[in-house]
Amino acid sequence: MASLTIRLHPADNVVVAGVDLLPGTPLPDVDTGTDIATRAAIPSGHKVAVRAIAVGEPVRKYNQVIGFATQPIEPGDHVHVHNTGMGDSFERDYAFSADAHPTAIIPEAERATFQGILRPDGRVATRNYIGVLTSVNCSATAARLIADKFRGDALDAYPNVDGVVALAHGYGCGMGAQGEAIDALRRTIAGYARHPNFAAVIILGLGCEVNQIDRLVEAEKLDPSETLHTMSIQDLGGTASAVRAGVERIKALLPKANEVHRQTVPASHLTLALQCGGSDGYSGITANPALGYAVDLLVRNGGTAVLSETPEVYGAEHLLTRRAVSREVGEKLVERIRWWEDYTSRTGGEMNNNPSPGNKKGGLTTILEKSLGAVAKAGTTNLVDVVRYAEPIVGPGLVFMDTPGYDPVSATGQVAGGANVLCFTTGRGSVFGSKPTPSLKLATNTPLYRKMTDDMDIDCGPIATGDATIEEIGRAIFQLILDTASGQKSKSELLGVGADEFTPWQMGAVM
Amino acid sequence: MASLTIRLHPADNVVVAGVDLLPGTPLPDVDTGTDIATRAAIPSGHKVAVRAIAVGEPVRKYNQVIGFATQPIEPGDHVHVHNTGMGDSFERDYAFSADAHPTAIIPEAERATFQGILRPDGRVATRNYIGVLTSVNCSATAARLIADKFRGDALDAYPNVDGVVALAHGYGCGMGAQGEAIDALRRTIAGYARHPNFAAVIILGLGCEVNQIDRLVEAEKLDPSETLHTMSIQDLGGTASAVRAGVERIKALLPKANEVHRQTVPASHLTLALQCGGSDGYSGITANPALGYAVDLLVRNGGTAVLSETPEVYGAEHLLTRRAVSREVGEKLVERIRWWEDYTSRTGGEMNNNPSPGNKKGGLTTILEKSLGAVAKAGTTNLVDVVRYAEPIVGPGLVFMDTPGYDPVSATGQVAGGANVLCFTTGRGSVFGSKPTPSLKLATNTPLYRKMTDDMDIDCGPIATGDATIEEIGRAIFQLILDTASGQKSKSELLGVGADEFTPWQMGAVM
Ligand SMILES: [Ca+2]
Ligand SMILES: [Ca+2]
Ligand SMILES: [Ca+2]
Ligand SMILES: [Ca+2]
Ligand SMILES: [Ca+2]
Structure with missing residues (x-):
């Protein structure tokens, strides 16, 4: 059974309705210090305010700005296009590094470890x-x-x-x-x-x-x-x-x-590739934020994660430029966005991530919120670098690699960049693998997990039913990453999947 | 040992020097009725006139117009850029159907046959x-x-x-x-x-x-x-x-x-795909014209052949428009040429088949002659249709399918169009296969045939050494096509090659 509401981050001023809520429905304690009841009908998947938000103040989901109040918002109000917008200045302003903040790095002695394979030149492998x-x-x-x-x-x-x-x-x-x-x-x-x-x-x-x-x-x-x-x-x-x-x-x-033999090495030797494919309505509220939690843990342990799929953040690149450690890093992302505009205008592709009428009906208010569903899997730490397709990924921290959204092509670039573990969230059911890098598949909902249990490594569905928190599943994902890096086989490895997914980006015309 | 000269077609007014020829070298009888000696030094691969050619008259190689005399040419003269050019009006004139001519079709009772597999709906297979x-x-x-x-x-x-x-x-x-x-x-x-x-x-x-x-x-x-x-x-x-x-x-x-069982069926049930890749200086004088001879035989037997690789005829499409059975068919080719101009201008590809300084040094005089090396493998019959990539190929006769020049992508389109045998000429050494269609590889030179004998199905090198004629090798190719269509395994089938070569044309941007 779905829970009444899903709270994606403690700092958020909205929560997401897990079912259709009638006006006057008392909401369970959401750590805001006051009891709240809905002040309107809230369709499942839509947002309810849990704090007052003054006109011009940011609406936060996943601890990210998804828009600004255009009307005064009270706790219990429905938060959507009638009282929330992008804000003109925000739309035009990349606000480089405005939201960058220190990361609470865990002291070396206390960091998580895994059983890795140390190569003679100091590189650490998860497979051989x-x-x-x-x-x-x-x-x-x-x-x-x-x-x-x-x-x-x-x-x-x-x-x-x-x-x-x-x-x-x-x-x-x-x-x-x-x-x-x-x-x-x-x-x-x-x-x-x-x-x-x-x-x-x-x-x-x-x-x-x-x-x-x-x-x-x-x-x-x-x-x-x-x-x-x-x-x-x-x-x-x-x-x-x-x-x-x-x-x-x-x-x-x-x-x-x-x-070779495996030996204890710190988690800082992990480079985690992030993918999502075959998304559904649960991707942005279960598997992606839970993976984001695991990514934050990994980064706090000195590790590296790589987010990609430029067309899926197009128009919402502000989400990342605001988190860039420097203007220079933010501008590298903007340069890639411009490249895509040129590439698609030349080749007849379409890049338009604006929330469609269907998206809005589902509760997505702005282009930022739509892309956040995908970006949520990258957690909340600073963006430390932007690289081109298949370039070496150098952390520690969260790196963005410019790739297409097509999963096998995107993941091929990430593995080429050095990713030694990969996490792939899916709502419809992916059967991905990526030799030589072990690949974990995170189901956004329990029915999918049960139906494709031979392919799915972890079930993030309990977040939607209230049977687990994002933090709990996030910690389980982090532990599974460590275990997998230590040699435990992923589902795709047990099935023998992973060689045909090598698909370099074919960028130019075939002559 | 190379022969002094190679005569590519009896109707030609030039032959190709097989070695460097000194001035005054008597040429062997080339069926012109007169004895000829060279009137200049002729480098290997360059052309010698074997008949007088008046100013404005066409120079013919492979029984195709490769240019027009710009100076009076005597038998024994070196024929090259100093006395031969494209002719301005020719360059601009597609001359639709100007060179179309009746094909001497062999009476049904006398036609070649093979052992084919008849499907319930009347289609004929060469493999199962x-x-x-x-x-x-x-x-x-x-x-x-x-x-x-x-x-x-x-x-x-x-x-x-x-x-x-x-x-x-x-x-x-x-x-x-x-x-x-x-x-x-x-x-x-x-x-x-x-x-x-x-x-x-x-x-x-x-x-x-x-x-x-x-x-x-x-x-x-x-x-x-x-x-x-x-x-x-x-x-x-x-x-x-x-x-x-x-x-x-x-x-x-x-x-x-x-x-299923095999039964005797006429060769008219064959659709032969034509490919060349890894070309060398011999491609245009050995394997390609020999394959062209086999194609003419196939067409005279009521069969179908499909030529492709549009970028390799670009700028020399006149060769094919002149042979089109109708203006309509010729215009379909011109429409495809225009499409490529747009495609490459959009995607940054380059299409320029002009003879380079290196080509000219090797003896290629005009863009027509350069492309003729590739087109020679399609023989001399009329062009009966032009289809787009992977469209059904409907004969009988020679059909052009618009494809890229990249061999696996091109062949994938041809097989999708229904080709049930494929011939691939190669000078550098291809290892191609194309399941479910058997693929034959024709070596342009004997050293390659000997070096890669496990991959090569036939040696066209003896044409260059004077040890066999184009007709002899052409007949051997035709017989090998029939035997292969009847179930005899090609070299690539014996090696197990042919599944990874399935590569559909990726025409648009990867998003
Ligand atoms: Ca994806
Ligand atoms: Ca994707
Ligand atoms: Ca592949
Ligand atoms: Ca070719
Ligand atoms: Ca080619």
Whole structure:
């Protein structure tokens, strides 16, 4: 059963109705110090004021500004378009760093830990794969044929190796040899090649592709070595020889790759990728704020999280510029927003996140509030950096990476940037995985969790029914992140999902 | 050893030097009725006149106009930019149908035949697969997990079934729900779903994707039936249940799918896809004209061939408009050329096929001649139709399908259009395959054939060394097409290549 109201953050001056509320319904104690009854009918999903809000004062949800009172608002009032708006000056003002605030970092000795794999160069892994990457679609089949040889019991002698995984894609030729599209593809492949979750990597090409491996290695300053090999099918004399060479190489790599052990390391070595897909009406009130709570915990423990999906914050980028640690960081986000405006005007895409009539009927008052549903999963700490697609993510703290909203493409950029755990909230039911990075799926509602229990890692539905708080589920998510980083298999790993989700952003025209 | 000269078509007034020729080199009899000696130094790959060409008369190579004499040309003269140009009026004049001519169709009783699989509705297949198609990247892994269950000896009881193949892709969401990009994706998936080489097909989706299966079925007038099933992972309750359901469905389909036998059918049931990739200096003088010879044979036998890769004929579309059976067909091609001009100007791509200084040094005189190297593989018959990407190819005769030049994307459109055999010429060494359509690879030179013999189906190199004629190799290609259509495995099939090459054209912005 749904609870009467859901309180998304203690600092909020509104709560969300969990069911349709009649006028005069007494609300349970919401820590405001006074008893409150509704002063109007409040449809399920809509907002009720729990404090008085004077004209011009901000309305806060998820401890974020979602708009400003345009009429005086009393406790118990329905808060919606009739008494709340964006505020003209707010709409035009990025207010760089206006809401930035010190983060209560936990002292080192008290920080959470996990069982990680320490690489010789100091990087920390959460998994231990051998990867076969490709420069172009033409080497996709050969890469898969190589990985296929290590199915079944082939790795029984190497219990510390999680698998040999081929990450193929459909791009790499029929594109310009210079420009942002090939730059992004190179960053993506290089990011995976450098990912700590790979003990070793082979990059396999055909030979005549536009995305030449030599130039990729040079542009990205990769270092071919004992653990990074490049191969070309044309040089090796064809598919069968390339597969043989790849298999032999991996056989030679396995003993060393197996020589790892997990050890206690601080949670500050985690970089958590944030995704949502197949959202529903519960995403913004259960799974996303609970994940946001976990992200705040992670950041307080010295860790890093990465929020993405630029089209989903378009028009509400103020939410992030206000939280930027500096004007410079905020302006990096604005620059990306401008890039998207140009990109979509050129390519005929549409970016318009304004609340639709349907959104408004559901209780969303402003574009800020709509985007907040997605941004809530990033918690409440400062925005410390903005990076382009597949660029290295350097924390600690919350970083924004510019990506499309399409989940596999977005997550591919985040993993390329170094994410070593991923959390994916879903209301409709995602079946995502993202090798070599373990991926956790957070159901926004209990019926979904029950229906797709083999795919869902955690149920955030009890928040909506009042059977758990955001804090409780948030802490459970944080613990599951630590356990998963320590080697506990996620649902998608148990199912064998995660290789086909490698989908680099195809940014330019296919020629 | 290379021969002195290569004669690409008996009607040509030029031949190509196979080696550097000194002035005064007597040329072997080239059926012109006179003995000829070179009147200048002719670099290897450059053209020598074998007949006198008056100012304004066309220079013909592959029996196609590649330009016009700008100076009087004598037999033995070097033919290049100093005495040959495009001709201003030619450049601006599409001359619709000017070169169209009757095709000498072989009487039905004398036509070539192959051993085909006749489907109940009259379509003819060259292979007999069960397909698992996907609407979106999110169902890719589940589709592969289904097909994986039919590896090894799982199909031993069904010897007439060639395999269960998952054709996944990275697209289907993060895109507009309307417009040319989703239309092209729907056509592609529907074209595969209808392909005669599938005994039965499952289309697997996630459930919440932009590319909704119901709308795909409706828009493409697909007919869910005993042999066409649609499934959604969210409806079925997750990855594991969807895989179980898919596997059970296929097990139920196998006995019926196995009830096929091959029978003698005319070659008119063949639709041959033409591709070239990883071209080299020999492509235009060995493999492409030999394949063109085979295409002419196929068309004379009532069959159909499909040429594609619009960016590779850009600027030389006159070659095809002149051969169009009607102005209407020619104008369809011009309309596609205009579309590409708009597409590339919007997306920052480059289309410029002009011979570069390097091309000119190699002996290419005009843009027409450069593109002719690629167009030569389509033979010399009339252009009977022009279709958009992944539209049904309806012959008989030579059809042009508008596609990018990127091979896997181009071939995916051709197979979606109904191609049931594919020939791919390559100088650098392609490892292409295209399930469910068998794919033959034609090496342009013998060293490549020897180096990648496990991948190459036929060696066209002997044309360059004078050890075989274009006609001889052309006839061998035609016979190999018939044998392959009859069930003989191609090299890529023996290697297990062909599922990862399914790459629908991603035409719009990824959002
Ligand atoms: Ca892929
Ligand atoms: Ca998402
Ligand atoms: Ca998304
Ligand atoms: Ca090609
Ligand atoms: Ca090509």
